[in-house]
Amino acid sequence: MSCGEPHETDCSEVLDHLYEFLDREMPDADCTKFEVHFEECSPCLEKYGLEQAVKKLVKRCCGHDDVPTDLRAKVMGRIELIRSGETVPEHDVTVADVRGAAATEG
DSSP: OOOSSOOSSOHHHHHHTHHHHHTTOSOHHHHHHHHHHHHHOHHHHHHHHHHHHHHHHHHHHHTTSOOOHHHHHHHHHHHHHHHHTOOOOTTSSOHHHHHHHHHHHO
16 A cells, blocks of 8 residues: 655555554654654554454454463564564464463453
8 A cells, every 4th residue: 555655754664564553563763754654644543443343343352362372472473473474384273272271261
């Protein structure tokens, strides 16, 4: 996605790191660059707003459930694989894993 306008920070960079921005998992200087970009670029601002709304909805609906430790470790491991660009196994985290972990925690 790109608005077709030149920006100091390219739209693709902003969208590739949108979740890091949403979670404030990036340096303040990068956050500032993204905020400037959102002021200039309405398509990216719209995407940011949508992702922010989804994140709030998930937190409101699911934020009170305790996540089993082993499931959290599996999910975090998969996220790290994706971020590093490595191939992610298809059956890394399955519905059976989620149900089994929930049953042992409950």
